[in-house]
Amino acid sequence: MTTQTTAHAGEGASSSRTWALMLAALGVVYGDIGTSPLYAVKECFSPASLHRVATTPANILGVLSLVFWSLMMVVTVKYLAFITRADNEGAGGILALLALVPTKPGGGRGLFILVVLFGAALLYGDGVVTPAISVLSAMEGLEIATSKLKPVVVPITCAIILALFLVQKRGTEGVGKVFGPVTLLWFIVIAVLGLKEIAGNPGVLVAMWPGYAVDFFVQNRMHGFLILGSVVLCITGGEALYADMSHFGRGPIVRTWFAIVWPALLLNYFGQGAHLLAHPDAAVNPFYAIVPSWALYPTVAIATAAAVVASQALISGAYSLTQQAVQLGYFPRVTIVHTSKTEHGQIYIPEINDIMLVVCLLLVLAFRSSSGLAAAYGIAVTGTMTVTTIVYYVVVREAWGWPVWKAAPLAALFLAFDVPFFVANWAKFIHGGWVPVALSLAIFIVMTTWKTGRKHLAEVFRSSLLPLPTFLDDVKNTAPHRVRGTAVFMASNPDGTPPALLHHFKHNQVLHAQVVLLSIQVLKVPEVPAERRVTVAELGEGFFQVTALYGFMQTPHVPSLLEACKAHGLTVDPHRTSYYLGRETLLTTGTSGMSRWRKALFAFISRNARPATSYFGLPPNRVVELGMQIDL
Template identity: 40%
Template sequence: MSAQDSNGRMGRATLMVAVLGVVYGDIGTSPIYTMNILFGRTGLAVDAVNVLGALSLIFWSLVLVVGLKYMSFVLSADNDGDGGVIALATLLRRHSRRHARALALFLGVVASALLVGDGLLTPAISVLSAVQGLELVTSDLAEWVPELTVVVLIALFAIQHRGTAKVGRLFGPVMLVWFLLLAGIGVRWILEVPGVLVALDPRHAFWFMQHNGWIGFLTLGTVFLVVTGSEALYADLGHFGRRPIQLTWFLLVWPALMLNYLGQGALLLSEQGSPGNTFFGLVSGHWLIGLIAIATLATVIASQAIITGLFSLFRQLSDLDYFPQLRVSHTSVTQPGQIYIASVNWLMMLGTLLLVLGFRSADGLANAYGLAIGAVTLITSLLFLAYQRKVKRRGWAAILALGLVFLGVDLAFLTALATKLLSGAQIVVLISGAILVLMLTWRWGQRRLRQCQELAAPLSEFVASAPVQSAVRTHGSAIFLTRTAGHVPLSLLHNFRHNLVLHRETYVLQIEIEDAPRVRLEEKLELERLGSGFFVAVLHLGYMEHPRLEGILDLLSQSAYPPSYEHPSLFLSRVRIALAKAGKGPSLRARLYAFMQRNTPSPAFLLGAPPEQLIEIGVHYKL
């Protein structure tokens, strides 16, 4: 074997370990609570038909949803290497007509709102289920489990500002130990009851449904918990690529999960009666303390991945103009994707803690968990089928075949999950609905502002006008940020009217967020010379990129018309909303948008502009 081949294999192995720490945290901690909920809260009798049937449903759910749908098909739909429902929606948008583009992006936005609701529940149910293992150590700790969970979660959210660059190196090895442990403790019980392996026969799933009727169908809402992390596989595609995610799943994660589920089933078959805690019941004595400790650590890692994923999601939504611009802090000098958003972090912490203290047990949280992500997987299927038809030009026969499998499974799960609406899931619907209202309101307000700005005089007419041609010129360069490069920025207009002077070089800059996650360096900047010292610049960025003043200045300095002065002044418009008082007064939507606009950080902060180079000019708009 050559040294190059050896290094290549070592690199792939290292990458696969890293995948474990980021991609598989959510789905990898599902064994802690799924079987407990199936044979606890749902009230299923612990007998051979139910145990083998439930295991069969779990096995084939992992095969159809994760193995077939995501691993074999959906991961192939990448947007310049990036994955996730937003990436899929924007990819489809580029290849569709106007109304279809709007529908695709709307579905992506709805799915994003649902992911936020799910993101609050995942840390709550994961950490709470792990800490509940302490009840087996001593019953005196049972009533303190929610409070101990709160302490763990507060610590988790409190360290987010430090970023994952350092602790992230530990995530992969810890999760590797976790999956090996899942497999090991499962194998021990399978050897005790080898007959449990017959659960892989799909007939046991049909016999389970036949035996339990409607109740059996409703248990799909709990079985779905084993695949709730499947959307994360797709969302993290851009971080690791398709091949490492697939190899890690088929070689380690899937076998480890199934061995553990089968081990829990073997435990139930060997001790039919009161199920207790089937996961922590797999070990005893001093092993129990160790299992509780590593399970808690694994759920913290899973929660960490969810939290950082939502940071990226909110940033994408901001760049697509569906959410206000947020104060983003970069936590790594080498990985631009590692970011921290304080407002999102603390609001997530508040929501997660309220859920823990409100439901107080993993069984209770299971009533609310799953519905949001079930709807997201259905939206992903719809967008993927449209992608196969519109982009890949698949025939209707192939689309119909895939649709029957994907939509059939998704709709079955979603129907069962919908019954949770009256027992706790309504809280997730309310959270996701509120987020969706905020996003659509912001989008509406930004469009209204853009329409108002487009009423301004064309920039070419302004430059050619007599007052501009005869204006006094001051030394230096200035950059005026605008949303519509073809029109006069109001900050430029107001500054000229009040001061009656212009800079020797004036750059009117528009930042355009493209559908692609990233834009090639040579395509980022378009620069046009208008004459009389005026230039129009359009900066093209992907939705995964972030505009910073120093980067903008670097691009301008390397352009055909670089600024003559080293530190140009940056002029920004600070929006002020005046509500119209026509008829019965401003609408609730206008009031909400005005409130959001008032509490949005200044663009200067988001661009990282030094105070000595910044001039903000207030601009009033009436809605």
């Protein structure tokens, strides 16, 4: 009897945790795709949209069929059934997927890595458009209530976006507790609104038959193909779903989709279609057309709250992507502020936050309507989806050992949806699609320049590197004067003598009683547990080599590392410790293979990157920087 009671109690606790995770995932993971009903159907039929089609019954059923099968094949099949299984120890996203790809001898993956980096850069383009279009489309409900409010839509949208970005520095821990309930309320509202319309015209459900999509393409030809640039708006949260997987795990995300998100989305989309069949003139804004007049203002408020949640998910995703890029060596050091003492994944990056704020406001002021912004939306997210499929194919072939006959048809099936969406969206390039592409290209240039510049810089250091055993022999033979305390030198190459140590010894002719050579290595895993983080090797002559391992979703903190060394036999007194860092002045007159403009860009980025002192958590009053000039 006791055993049964305990088992039931355990099941209850497990069930409660599952529902809690599902509720949290609802807010963080599905906020973006959940607000798509505000504008997806509208952009297919609205007179203000770029590639609209007439609101005939055949076109309405055809578009609904496209929406249904896009959600089925891209989100349900591609991402939830397959891509989310390619996790890197629980972490998802395109850079986490790249980390799963085995490294080939000789490093012959240059073009492949460039493609992946551009796919990652495209996510930033998606991240700045989503807050703008989500909040603006929610606020446009005020125009439906009364035309007198039209002039205030853009100013209110800008005020909401400004407030959203300004509160980021407070962290998402407190506000995150309301994300789930707000988004749950949103999905209930859109499901009820859609169900009301379907009850009046249940025949609209025949659009689930794929023949209506085929007939739509046959009847509309090239114009029908271009409408994919609007249909894609219903699946824009698919990549974000994968990127946020590390927060909740695959199970709660999959269950939430089937239990809540997918049914609610389908009910609302088909409800909008049922209303258009009876009222073709409602194409101006079919979402708000199915809202009763008495519920219009409350719905606008709920939609705005849901749009803020959707925006928050993309902003947090941009922070996480930046942190991964920094740790993997593809992005310069930035300010990473941990906003929670218990959840390491909750971070705030002021540099990224400020850039996204400015770009979002400029987008709203430039396009001034959700239809205008829809023209800028789609290229970035479909480009990333296409790259994700390519990387997934490489992972299943080389990391998992799948044969070609098994991997190729699956990748071809995914690309059969990714590529048409991507190509159709390029028709919107001159109408605003160039904006996220230009932003992504700028970020791509920064990422590749930083990676290439650091590679050449490492080669310069390697060419003049003094082997560590040689230096230790010299110390033993010359017996230099030793002073009290500990000196810590950052060593990027654990086999050589750090240049800062050579400069210090050359000019000061003394050494500390205890010298620590600290090497920080980032592994291709999200996290390294604390018990595996530090190894200490005694080299003799008072020298110790400390190696610290981190994952690409973790930020190093050197004082904590040195405290952890005590368990390995190395005691460091923080009050008698000095940190020696090299500060390079980069010149563009060297013989490296970089072009002159990229050398200048790399030098500029290096000067403005987050100082190593603050990035590694070093106490500023105990840091000594030694300058040196380097020709690239």
